[in-house]
Amino acid sequence: MSAAMHLPILPVVLPLFAGIALLALRNAPLALQRGLSLAATLALIPLAFALIGTAADGTHLVYQLGDWMAPYGIVLVVDRLAAWMLLTTALLAIFALLYALNGIDREGRHFHVLFQLQLFGLNGAFLTGDLFNLFVFFEILLLASYGLLLHGGGRLRVKAGLHYVVINLVGSTLFLFAVGTLYGVTGTLNMADLAVKIAAAPAENAALLQSAALLLFGVFALKAALLPLYLWLPAAYAHTSAPVAALFAIMTKVGAYSILRVYSLLAGEAGGPLANLLDAWLVPLALATLALGTLGALASSGLRQQVAYLMVASIGTLLLAFGLGNAGALAAGLYYLPHTTFAAAALFLLADQIAQARGALADRFESGPEMPRASVLGGLFFLAAMAMSGMPPLSGFLGKFMLLKGALDEPSLAWVWGVVLATGLAGVIALARSGSLLFYRTRSAHGDASLVVPGAGMLAPTAALMLLIVVITVWAGPFSAYAGDTAAQLLQPRLYIDAVLGGQR
Numbered sequence: 001m002s003a004a005m006h007l008p009i010l011p012v013v014l015p016l017f018a019g020i021a022l023l024a025l026r027n028a029p030l031a032l033q034r035g036l037s038l039a040a041t042l043a044l045i046p047l048a049f050a051l052i053g054t055a056a057d058g059t060h061l062v063y064q065l066g067d068w069m070a071p072y073g074i075v076l077v078v079d080r081l082a083a084w085m086l087l088t089t090a091l092l093a094i095f096a097l098l099y100a101l102n103g104i105d106r107e108g109r110h111f112h113v114l115f116q117l118q119l120f121g122l123n124g125a126f127l128t129g130d131l132f133n134l135f136v137f138f139e140i141l142l143l144a145s146y147g148l149l150l151h152g153g154g155r156l157r158v159k160a161g162l163h164y165v166v167i168n169l170v171g172s173t174l175f176l177f178a179v180g181t182l183y184g185v186t187g188t189l190n191m192a193d194l195a196v197k198i199a200a201a202p203a204e205n206a207a208l209l210q211s212a213a214l215l216l217f218g219v220f221a222l223k224a225a226l227l228p229l230y231l232w233l234p235a236a237y238a239h240t241s242a243p244v245a246a247l248f249a250i251m252t253k254v255g256a257y258s259i260l261r262v263y264s265l266l267a268g269e270a271g272g273p274l275a276n277l278l279d280a281w282l283v284p285l286a287l288a289t290l291a292l293g294t295l296g297a298l299a300s301s302g303l304r305q306q307v308a309y310l311m312v313a314s315i316g317t318l319l320l321a322f323g324l325g326n327a328g329a330l331a332a333g334l335y336y337l338p339h340t341t342f343a344a345a346a347l348f349l350l351a352d353q354i355a356q357a358r359g360a361l362a363d364r365f366e367s368g369p370e371m372p373r374a375s376v377l378g379g380l381f382f383l384a385a386m387a388m389s390g391m392p393p394l395s396g397f398l399g400k401f402m403l404l405k406g407a408l409d410e411p412s413l414a415w416v417w418g419v420v421l422a423t424g425l426a427g428v429i430a431l432a433r434s435g436s437l438l439f440y441r442t443r444s445a446h447g448d449a450s451l452v453v454p455g456a457g458m459l460a461p462t463a464a465l466m467l468l469i470v471v472i473t474v475w476a477g478p479f480s481a482y483a484g485d486t487a488a489q490l491l492q493p494r495l496y497i498d499a500v501l502g503g504q505r
Contacts, residue, residue, distance in 0.1 A: 002377075005045075005061065005063065005114055006063070007047065007050055007051055007054065007061065007249050007427060008031040008046050008061055008062075008063040008076040008077070008078045009049070009063055009065075009076060010042055010388060011047050011048065011086055011090075011123040011127065012076070012123050012124050012421070013128060014040055014043060014044065014047070015040060015041075015044070015116040015117070015119040015120040015123065015250070016117075016120045016319065017040075018032070018036060018037065018040035018119060019113050019114075019117045021036060022036060022037060022110075022112045022113045022116060023110070025115070025347065026109075026427050029209055030048030030105075030106070032102055032107070033112050034112065034348075036112070037097065037112035037115060037116060037119060038094075038097060038098075039429070040116060040194065040413070041090070041093050041097050041115075041116075041119065042094055042118065044089075044090035044093065044094075044123075044135035045087075045091065045094065046084040046088045046148070047090070048056065048087035048089075048090045048091075048207055049087065050107070051078050051083040051086060051087075052083045052084070052087055054078065054083070054132075055079055055080045055082070055083040055478075056080065056083075057125040058080070058484075058485070058489060058495070059079075059316040060077060060078070060079050060495065060496060060499030061077070061078040061079075061222075062075055062076075062077050062499055062500055063075060063076040063077075063078075063127070063221035064334065064504075068233045069502075070190050070192065070193065070500050070501055070503065071188050071190035071192070071193035071439065071450070071500075073209075074128075074129075074130055074133060075128075075130065075190070075500055076127040076128060076129060077104075077127065077128075077129040077496070077500060078127065078299045079260065079480065079486075079496065079499075080485060080487060080489050081334070081486050081489070081490060082126050082127055084106075084482070084483075084486060085126040085257055085278075085336065086123060086126055086127075087251070087492055088253075088337065088338040088341055089119070089122050089123065089126070089250050091338075091342075091343060091468060092246070092247065092249065092341055092342065092345055092369075092465075093115075093119055093247060093347070094249055095215040095246070095349075095403060095459070095461040095462075095465050095468030096244075096246040096247040096345065096349075097115060097243065097244040097463040098244065098457075098460070098464075099242060099243045099349050099457075099460045099462075100115075100243035100244075101239075101336070101457070102455070102458050103456045104151075104152070104241050107151060107152035107184060107241070108150075108151040108152050110147065111148070111151055114144045114147040114148050115148065115247075116140055117140060117141075117144040118144040118145060118148060118247065119145060119322050120140060120141075120144075121137045121138070121139075121140035121141025121142070122137075122141050122173030122251075122254065124137035124140065124141075125134075125138060125141065125254050125257070125258070126254075126257060127195045128412060128501055129192060130189055130190050131179055131182065131189040131190075131191055131222075131504050132138070132179055132183075132189065134181055134188045134258065135172075135175050135176065135261075138172070138175065138223070140262055141251070142168050143165075143255070143364055143443075144246065144362040145251065146161065146165055146377075148240070148244045148248075149161045149164060149236060149240045149244060149245070149248075151240070151241055151244060152241050154239070156235075156239045157239045157240060158314075159239075160236045160238075160239045160240070161214040161236065161240075163232050163235065164232055164236045164237065167222065167232045168222070168223075168232075170289070171219050171222040172219075172463070173222065173455065174218060174219050174496070175211075175216070175219045175357075177215060178212045178215040178219065179216075180504070181208060181211065181212035181215075181350065182194065182209070182213075182216075184208075185208050185209055185212070186198060186201070186209075187203070189263065189267070189498075190500070191261070191265050191498075192265070192496060192497040192500035192501050193267055193500075193501060194264050194265070195265045195271075195493060195497055196497060196501070198266055198271060198272055198273065198274055199270050199271060199272040200272065201272055205273070206272075206273035209273050209274060210273060210274060210277065210327075211223035213245045213267065213275070213277055213505070215272050215341050217259065217263070217278060217281070219257075219492065220255045220259045221255065221257070221259070221261070221285070222255070222260045223251070223252070223258065224252050224253075224254075224255025224256055224258075224259065224315055224319065225252050225255070225289075225311070225312055225315050226255075226285055226286070226289050226315065226316075226319060227285050227288045230293070230312045230315075231346070233252070233308055233312060234296065234308040234309055234312070235303055235308075236248075236308075237241075237304070237307075237308040237311065237348070237419075238302070238304040238305040238307075238308045238389070241479055242348055242349050242351070242352030242353075243291055243349070244262055245304070245307075245308075245345075245348040246344075246345035246346075246348045246349050247345075248346070249311065249340075249341045249342075249344040249345040251340055252311065252315050253318070253337060253341060256315065256318050256322065258317055258338075258364060258387045259278075259319065259322060259329075259414075260322050260490065263277070264490045264491070264493055265496060268468070268491075268493055270493070270494075278323065279323075279325075282319060282322065282323030282463065283320060283323040283324065283412055283416075285319070285323075286316045286317075286318075286319040286320035286321060286322075286323050287316065287412075287415055287416070287419045288316070289312060289313070289315060289316030289318070289319070290313050290316025290320065290416075290419055290423050291419055291423060292312070292316055293309050293310065293311075293313030293314075293315070293316055293423075293424075294309075294310075294313045294423040294426045294427055294430070295426075296309030296312065296313075297309040297310045297313065297426075297427060297431075297432045298426060298429070300365070300430075301364060301365055302362070302363045302364045302365060303347075303351040303354060303355070303434055303438070303454045304348065304352075304355070304363050304433060304436060306352045306430065306431075307344060307347040307348055307351055307388075309312070309482075310344065310347070310388050310389075310427065310430075311340075313371065313423060313427065314336075314340040314343075314344065314388075317333075317336065317340070317399075317400065317403070317420070318336060318337060318340065319332075319333075320333075320334050320403065320416065320420075321333025321336065321403050321406070323401075324406055324407055324410055324412075324416070326406055326409070326410070327406075327484065327487045327488055327491060328405060328485075328487075329402075329403060329406030329410075330406075330482040330486075330487035330490060330491070331402060331480065331486070332399055332400075332403035332405075332406050332483075333403070334401060334483035335399050335472075335476075335479060335480050335483040335488060336395075336399030336400070336402075336403070337438050338468075338470060338472060339387070339394075339395040339396050339399055340388075340396065340399075342387075342465045342466075342468045342469050343387040343388045343396065343465075343469060343474075344388065345465055346380075346384045346387070346462050346465035346466050347384045347385075347388055347470075348380055349458070349461060349462045350377070350380055350462050350463045351455040351505040353377060353458050353459070353462070353474075354371065354381070354438060354459075356379060356454065357371035357372055357373070357454060358371060358438075363434075363438075364435045365434060365438070366437070367372060367437065367441040367442065367443070368442060368443070369442060369443055370442040370443065371438075371439075372454070373443070373454055373459075374439060374442075376454075377439075377454065378435070378439045380459070380462055380463065380466065381435055381438070381439070383434065383466050384421070384433035384466060385432075385434075385435060386464070387426070388431065389424065389427040389428045390424050390427070390429060393473065394469055394470075394473050395469055395472040395473040395479075396481070397469075398473065398476050400420060400424065402480065402502030403416075403420065404416070404417055404420060404421075406437075442482070454484070457496055493495075
C-alpha cells in the first residue's frame with residue numbers, strides 16, 4: 001500500500017494520540033502541553049491539503065482498517081466532500097486554539113486533552129463510511145464538547161451545559177434506535193452497502209425503513225440545530241468561552257454534513273422506498289429556521305447571543321441549499337459552508353474582546369464607556385458583520401447569490417427568494433443596530449481600570465479568520481469550481497458505492 005493510501009487514517013489518529021499524550025502529561029508544565037496541542041493541530045492543515053489534492057480529481061480514497069474488505073470491515077472514505085470538511089475544521093481549530101492560549105486554557109483542567117478529542121471526533125465523523133461508527137464519533141465529539149462547554153465554570157455556563165447534555169443524550173438514544181432498526185432490516189450499517197440493500201428492499205420493509213430514516217433525520221436535525229430542535233444552541237454557545245464557541249461553529253455543520261452524506265446515498269432517486277424522502281421536509285424547515293434565527297438575532301440583548309442566533313440562521317441557509325438538491329444549489333451550500341463557519345467563529349472571538357473592553361457591561365446592548373482600541377475592534381466588527389450578514393463583496397454574498405440562482409427552476413422559488421432576501425436585510429439591520437450601540441453611543445472611559453485592552457494575541461486569530469474569508473472571496477473561482485465538482489460527485493452516489501464495495505457489490 002502506498003504512503004498516500006495511509007493518509008485517511010492520519011487526521012483521526014493524530015488528535016487521538018495527541019489527546020492520550022496530553023492526558024499522560026497532565027501534570028507537565030503548561031508550556032509543554034500547549035506546544036504539543038499546537039503542533040498536533042497545526043499538522044492537520046497540511047494533511048487536509050494533501051487529501052484535498054488527492055480527492056480533487058474525483059478519486060475516492062478508501063481505507064480499510066485491519067485490511068478487512070467492506071462491508072465486513074470498518075472503512076474510512078475520502079472524497080471531495082470529506083476533504084473539504086477536514087480542511088475547514090483544521091483551519092478553524094488552529095485559530096480557536098491560538099485564541100485559547102491567551103489564558104483561557106488555564107481556567108479549567110484538561111482543556112487541551114478535550115480539544116484534541118473533539119478534533120478526533122469531528123474528523124472521524126467526516127471520514128467514516130459506516131453508520132454505527134458515525135454514531136461512535138458523534139459520541140466522542142459530544143463527550144469532549146460537554147467538558148469544553150463547561151470549561152471555566154459559572155452558573156449560566158453550567159445551566160446551559162445541562163440542557164445541552166440532556167438534549168444530546170436523548171438524540172444519541174434515538175440515533176441508536178434508528179441504527180438498530182436499519183441493521184435489523186438490512187443486516188448491514190456500511191453506508192454504501194446500505195444504499196444497495198435499501199434500494200432493493202421488498203415493499204413490506206418500506207414502512208420500517210422510512211421510520212428509521214426519518215428518526216435518523218431527526219437526530220441529524222438536532223445536531224444541526226434545525227427548527228424546532230435549535231433551542232439548545234443560543235444559550236449554550238452564548239455562555240461558553242470564546243474559543244470553544246468558535247470551535248463549535250463547525251459542530252452544527254456535522255449535522256448538516258450527515259444529512260447531506262447519508263441521504264445523498266440512501267434517499268436519492270435510486271433509493272427505493274427512501275427515494276426523495278426529505279423533499280417534503282427539508283426546504284420548509286430550513287426556511288423556517290432561517291426566518292426564526294434572524295428574528296432571534298433582532299431580539300437579542302447581547303452580542304454573543306446575537307451571534308448564536310445568526311448561526312442558527314446560517315444553518316437554515318445551508319440546509320436550504322442542501323434541500324433544494326440540484327447541482328447549483330448544492331455547490332452554493334458547499335461554498336457557503338466554510339464562509340459561515342469562519343465568520344461565526346470570528347464574531348464569537350470578537351464578542352469576547354468587546355465584552356472585556358466594556359467592563360461590567362460586557363457585551364450587552366447598552367450604552368457604555370468607549371472601548372480601548374475601539375477603532376481596531378470597530379473595524380473588525382464591521383468586516384465580520386458584513387461577512388455574517390452576506391453583504392457584497394464578500395463570500396457570503398457570493399454564496400447566497402449562487403443559492404438564489406440555484407433556486408430559479410424550483411417550485412419553491414418565490415419562498416426561497418423572499419425569505420433569503422428578507423432575512424438578509426434583517427440581519428444587516430440587527431448587526432447595524434448592535435454596532436451603533438457598542439461603538440457610537442459611548443461615554444468617556446477615562447480612569448476606568450476595569451476595561452481590558454485587547455492585545456495582539458487576541459486580535460490576531462480574529463483577523464486571521466477574516467483573512468480566510470477574504471481568501472475565499474478573492475479566489476472564488478477555484479473554490480466555487482471545487483464546490484461544483486463536489487456537488488456533481490454527490491449527485492452520483494454510484495461512484496461512492498462502487499469505490500467502497502468494489503467487486504463485493
